[in-house]
Amino acid sequence: MENLEFKSQKIPFGYMGVSVLLFFLQTLFGLVAAAQFIWPDFTINWMPFNVSREVHINLLLFWMLIGFMGATYFITVDEIKEELYSAKLAAIQLILLVVAGVGAVVSYFFQYYGNQGLEWVEAAPVFDWIIVVAALIWIFNLGFTLKNAKKTTPISSLLFIASVGATLMYLPGMPFFKDMVVQDYFRWWVIHYSVEATWEMFDSIIVGYLVIKLFNLPKEKIYRWLYIEVATILGSGILGMGHHYFWIGTPKYWLWVGSIFSALEVIPPIGMMIEGFLFARKSEVKVEDKATLYWLLIGTVGAFLGLGLLGGAITWYSVNFWEHGTQMTAAHGHMAFFGAFAAVEIAFIYYALSRLNKENYFNKILNSKRWEWGFWLMNLGMILMVSALVMAGAIQIYISRVMAQGYVAAQEHMTPWYAARFVTGFIFFAGVLAYAYDFIVGMRGNCKVD
Ligand code: HEM
Numbered sequence: 321m322e323n324l325e326f327k328s329q330k331i332p333f334g335y336m337g338v339s340v341l342l343f344f345l346q347t348l349f350g351l352v353a354a355a356q357f358i359w360p361d362f363t364i365n366w367m368p369f370n371v372s373r374e375v376h377i378n379l380l381l382f383w384m385l386i387g388f389m390g391a392t393y394f395i396t397v398d399e400i401k402e403e404l405y406s407a408k409l410a411a412i413q414l415i416l417l418v419v420a421g422v423g424a425v426v427s428y429f430f431q432y433y434g435n436q437g438l439e440w441v442e443a444a445p446v447f448d449w450i451i452v453v454a455a456l457i458w459i460f461n462l463g464f465t466l467k468n469a470k471k472t473t474p475i476s477s478l479l480f481i482a483s484v485g486a487t488l489m490y491l492p493g494m495p496f497f498k499d500m501v502v503q504d505y506f507r508w509w510v511i512h513y514s515v516e517a518t519w520e521m522f523d524s525i526i527v528g529y530l531v532i533k534l535f536n537l538p539k540e541k542i543y544r545w546l547y548i549e550v551a552t553i554l555g556s557g558i559l560g561m562g563h564h565y566f567w568i569g570t571p572k573y574w575l576w577v578g579s580i581f582s583a584l585e586v587i588p589p590i591g592m593m594i595e596g597f598l599f600a601r602k603s604e605v606k607v608e609d610k611a612t613l614y615w616l617l618i619g620t621v622g623a624f625l626g627l628g629l630l631g632g633a634i635t636w637y638s639v640n641f642w643e644h645g646t647q648m649t650a651a652h653g654h655m656a657f658f659g660a661f662a663a664v665e666i667a668f669i670y671y672a673l674s675r676l677n678k679e680n681y682f683n684k685i686l687n688s689k690r691w692e693w694g695f696w697l698m699n700l701g702m703i704l705m706v707s708a709l710v711m712a713g714a715i716q717i718y719i720s721r722v723m724a725q726g727y728v729a730a731q732e733h734m735t736p737w738y739a740a741r742f743v744t745g746f747i748f749f750a751g752v753l754a755y756a757y758d759f760i761v762g763m764r765g766n767c768k769v770d
Pocket residue numbers: 439515516520563564582583585586627628631632633634635636640643644645646649652653654656657660
């Protein structure tokens with residue numbers, strides 16, 4: 321088992337801790353939002369659906385971003401074998417993010433959006449700017465670390481490029497345009513480019529890094545896959561953005577551009593799944609760290625299901641015409657975020673815990689089998705929730721769109737599936753508890769961050 325050689329590899333555990341905590345809270349608010357589909361008055365006086373939903377999805381974005389930031393710091397140091405340019409700046413960055421996150425979430429309860437309040441980017445400008453400052457610190461710190469390094473590696477350079485991309489693409493969400501079309505045009509840049517495209521790069525890079533660590537194969541082959549992955553993500557994803565431009569008042573050519581390129585977006589997740597399983601089969605070592613291995617492989621399968629299958633199914637404009645904005649989209653959103661990002665971040669955290677605990681990792685975590693409970697409960701819960709949403713979505717498309725009976729007529733028939741989503745949500749939540757407990761156990765006795 322490799323050691324943690326560098327002091328600045330401890331800071332990322334602070335990032336991981338925050339991300340685990342926010343993941344826990346995110347699912348809790350998801351359960352509240354799901355309850356409100358069955359009992360619309362539930363918590364209505366202090367947390368109506370718009371609040372529970374925005375807290376749920378904002379916490380989601382937050383824990384994932386913080387997780388990716390922690391991972392970039394950890395992996396960069398591990399790759400270049402030198403300390404970070406400034407561990408102190410990395411700590412300040414985390415504090416800023418926590419301040420912005422707590423501030424934004426609390427402000428939602430007071431319905432404070434700084435006169436904006438756009439879906440996915442609800443945070444009032446004051447919190448948004450703090451996030452921008454934190455992100456700038458991040459790329460400044462990574463940039464100087466790489467600049468001063470004696471050698472860089474393809475993984476560390478690609479991580480830096482993705483970090484710059486994620487930061488730059490956050491900026492189009494900052495100005496506020498009075499014209500709704502222009503506003504929505506740029507709002508999607510943040511969501512599709514920053515969250516989907518550049519995070520998908522993080523996803524494939526982290527998968528590549530873990531594949532190298534777990535399977536002990538020649539790095540060059542994996543780098544080659546990684547370049548192909550990143551090229552196909554950018555090649556399809558940049559114009560694939562058009563799948564958000566079908567019905568918002570943008571020119572008609574987006575119907576074709578969006579359909580064709582976002583159909584191509586199906587390729588990278590398929591490639592990633594092949595990559596994971598191909599290298600796992602070729603590996604000559606027997607991987608002992610089953611927790612990391614299972615999460616890594618299920619991440620590639622989940623990305624295939626969420627992006628390839630469910631994303632691919634709704635992305636041609638003539639299909640999207642009927643599907644747009646239904647529960648089928650929510651099914652895609654859940655599976656995509658879970659498979660492509662959550663699973664891979666969890667895989668990374670187990671790997672990081674193994675490095676932190678060294679041989680103790682087996683006694684503390686692997687042998688306890690708690691991770692297996694976390695793994696199966698979360699995966700089962702997610703598959704069942706997404707299946708329920710697919711059913712709800714199919715009913716919704718048929719009744720409200722094909723039969724043209726409108727929104728409310730469909731909702732009555734969807735309630736049983738909303739109930740199924742609520743109940744199976746608890747299975748998922750139980751899995752989160754097991755995982756969070758593992759993290760606490762992994763950190764116990766190791767919490768000191770230098
Ligand atoms: C990691 C990558 C991805 C994530 C996290 C993701 C997530 C999401 C989310 C959350 C939405 C709902 C947005 C909203 O209306 O508020 C959405 C919409 C959409 N996504 Fe994805 N997605 C990803 C990749 C893809 C891919 C690869 C495709 C196509 C192959 C795709 C096709 C679509 C389409 C067509 C919509 C619009 C659905 C509608 O009209 O209601 N997505 N995505």
